[in-house]
Each structure stands twice: as structure tokens, then as C-alpha cells.
Amino acid sequence: MVLAGAPIGQVGDASPRLREALESADVIAAEDTRRLRRLAVDIGAVVNGRVVSYYDANEAGRAAELLAALQEGDTVLVITDAGMPGVSDPGYRLTHLAVEAGIPVTALPGPSAVTTALAVSGLPSDRFCFEGFPPRKTGDRARRLAALADEERTMVFFEAPHRLAASLAAMAAAFGADRRAAVCRELTKTYEEIRRGPLAELAAWAEPGVKGEITVVVAGHVAEALAADLDGLAAEVARREEAGVPRKQAIVEVAKAAGVPKRELYDVVHRGAGHRSAGHSTDGHKT
Numbered sequence: 671m672v673l674a675g676a677p678i679g680q681v682g683d684a685s686p687r688l689r690e691a692l693e694s695a696d697v698i699a700a701e702d703t704r705r706l707r708r709l710a711v712d713i714g715a716v717v718n719g720r721v722v723s724y725y726d727a728n729e730a731g732r733a734a735e736l737l738a739a740l741q742e743g744d745t746v747l748v749i750t751d752a753g754m755p756g757v758s759d760p761g762y763r764l765t766h767l768a769v770e771a772g773i774p775v776t777a778l779p780g781p782s783a784v785t786t787a788l789a790v791s792g793l794p795s796d797r798f799c800f801e802g803f804p805p806r807k808t809g810d811r812a813r814r815l816a817a818l819a820d821e822e823r824t825m826v827f828f829e830a831p832h833r834l835a836a837s838l839a840a841m842a843a844a845f846g847a848d849r850r851a852a853v854c855r856e857l858t859k860t861y862e863e864i865r866r867g868p869l870a871e872l873a874a875w876a877e878p879g880v881k882g883e884i885t886v887v888v889a890g891h892v893a894e895a896l897a898a899d900l901d902g903l904a905a906e907v908a909r910r911e912e913a914g915v916p917r918k919q920a921i922v923e924v925a926k927a928a929g930v931p932k933r934e935l936y937d938v939v940h941r942g943a944g945h946r947s948a949g950h951s952t953d954g955h956k957t
Contacts, residue, residue: 671746671768673761675780678752678883679858681712683781689715691778695747697739699724699732701760702751724748724760733764740773752883753783758802758828783857784826787885790864791824791852794890794929798824804837811837815844820891822927827886831855834884838873841888845869850889856882889929900938903928907939 672691677683692698692715700706703723710717724732736746748755748764754777755761768775788795801818804827805811818825829837834853841851847870855863861882865872869888903924910920921939925932 671740671764671773671775672748672778673755673765673775674747674749674778675754675782676709676749676752677858678781678783678786679856679862681709683858684709684713685778685780687778688780689713691747692717692749694745695719696744697722697736697746699736699746699748699760699764701725701749701755705751706749719745719747724764726760729760729763733767736764737767737771737773740768741771752781754780757782757784757800781858783828783854783883783885786857787852787854787887788824788826790854790857791887792866793824793850793852793887794927795824796926797822797890798826800826803828803830804833804840806833808836808840811840812844815840819844822890824890825888827888829884829886831880831882831884834880834886835873835876838869838876838886841886842869842873845888845891852887854885854887855880857885900930900935903930903935904938907935 672695674688674691676688692710692713696719698706698717698719698721700721701724703721706721707717709715722732722736724736736748740746746764748761750759750761753759756765765775784800788798799821801814805814827837838851838853842849848868851867851869851872853865853872853876855861855865859882863882865875867875906924907917907920910924911917915923917939921936922932925935928935
């Protein structure tokens with residue numbers, strides 16, 4: 671079984687391996703069969719296998735049929751409209767069944783809206799979590815976001831364009847109006863747009879309405895709390911030193927959490943230490 675990552679915008683991002691896999695698969699389970707055939711034409715792939723639809727509404731029923739094909743020795747390739755199957759798209763159920771049945775499952779990597787948005791957001795990317803789509807209902811969404819208010823990692827969400835303004839406003843209420851975020855729209859496509867700023871500001875921007883596929887990246891709680899300025903970060907290093915953490919380790923930890931270069935924080939910390947030392951003579955009296 672092959673989980674095939676599809677381009678999220680630019681067809682040129684498709685790899686030669688994807689073309690080869692589309693040509694050699696016995697069965698192709700596609701989220702949208704028309705888009706699959708268009709992709710095949712665009713990348714010069716000749717589809718020889720059987721093509722079946724595999725989307726949210728028929729995923730549960732179709733999975734059993736595809737599992738049977740796998741058990742008969744067929745190579746089944748699963749592909750969605752964009753990105754990796756199973757990540758907020760059909761694919762998980764069949765993967766689970768195949769693993770339980772002892773059938774080898776592999777992935778053909780491709781572009782990902784999650785990691786692409788994270789990379790261009792300008793927010794800390796060393797630790798992050800993917801939260802998928804927020805709940806549609808107001809109350810459910812508010813409860814889910816409230817549970818994430820103290821999440822330390824950078825958070826990545828998908829959202830439908832017609833719900834974006836409401837979700838950003840709910841995030842501002844749950845995380846704070848000034849929490850830093852980035853809205854990434856139509857990634858890699860002709861009208862790609864990336865908006866960065868506080869959540870409240872982004873919610874106001876989205877209010878008139880937006881179009882396209884949306885990925886939202888939101889700074890984590892610790893990063894936001896520590897990133898006010900380098901002097902504040904230096905003070906945090908000092909607090910950790912007083913608690914017994916070695917200075918070098920404290921600088922690395924604080925710089926990572928705040929998403930700032932550790933060299934910049936190192937310079938501020940050591941300038942501050944120098945000033946404190948210069949304020950005293952060698953005999954212990956203030957100069």
C-alpha cells in the first residue's frame with residue numbers, strides 16, 4: 671500500500687516517483703477522480719490501474735474493498751486532492767486496517783501545507799503540533815481552543831475560508847488578542863498570501879471574507895510569554911541560573927522557546943553580566 675503525497679498547488683512540485691507510482695499501481699484510490707486524471711495528464715503519467723473514488727463520505731465502506739485488493743496482492747495507491755493522505759484527508763482508516771492485517775504500508779512524500787506554513791510563518795518551528803480543523807460549532811470551538819490556551823508548542827490549524835474570521839476571533843479570545851499568528855492562504859499557488867500579526871488584527875482583516883485554502887499558524891504560550899524583548903529573555907536566563915541551571919543551558923532553552931537566535935541572547939546576557947561586574951571594584955566596593 672502506498673500513501674502518495676500530492677502537490678498542494680504547483681504541479682511542478684510532483685516528483686518523478688509520483689509519476690512512476692501512478693503508472694504502476696494496480697488500484698488508485700483518489701479523493702477526486704477527476705483531479706487525479708488532470709494531475710496525471712499534467713505530469714505525463716499514464717494511469718494503467720483501476721481508479722476508484724475514496725473520500726470522506728465513502729471512506730468507511732470503501733476501505734474494506736481496498737483492503738481485500740491488498741490482501742489479493744494488488745498495489746493500492748491512495749492519493750488526495752493535495753498533501754498527504756490521512757492528514758485531515760481520507761487515508762487513516764485504510765492504513766489502520768492494512769497495518770492490523772500485516773500489510774506493508776509506505777509513503778511517497780510530497781509537499782505539506784502544515785510544514786510549509788510553519789516554515790514561512792516566522793514563528794518558532796522547533797516544536798509544533800497540528801490541530802487540524804477547529805470544531806464548526808461556536809461552543810465546541812471555544813472549548814477546544816480554551817484547552818489549548820497553555821500549549822507551549824506552535825500550533826497549526828486548517829480552516830475553511832468562510833469560517834476563518836470567526837475562528838481567528840475565537841483564538842484571540844482563547845489565546846489573547848496579541849498572540850502572534852500567521853494566516854497562509856493558497857500556499858504555492860498563483861495568489862499565495864501570507865498575513866502575519868496579532869490574532870485580533872488578523873481576525874479584523876479576515877472579517878470581510880477571504881477565498882482559497884487556509885492554514886493558520888499560532889505561536890505557543892511559552893514562546894509568546896518570553897518573546898517580549900531580549901532584555902526580558904535575559905532576565906529569564908538569570909532566573910533559571912538562580913534556580914541552578916547552567917548559564918549556557920539556560921540561554922539555549924530560552925532562545926529556543928522564544929524563537930530568537932541564541933547568539934543574540936548570549937550577547938545580551940553577557941553584556942548584562944559585564945555591566946554588573948563593572949559596577950564593583952576588585953575590593954568589593956561600588957565604584
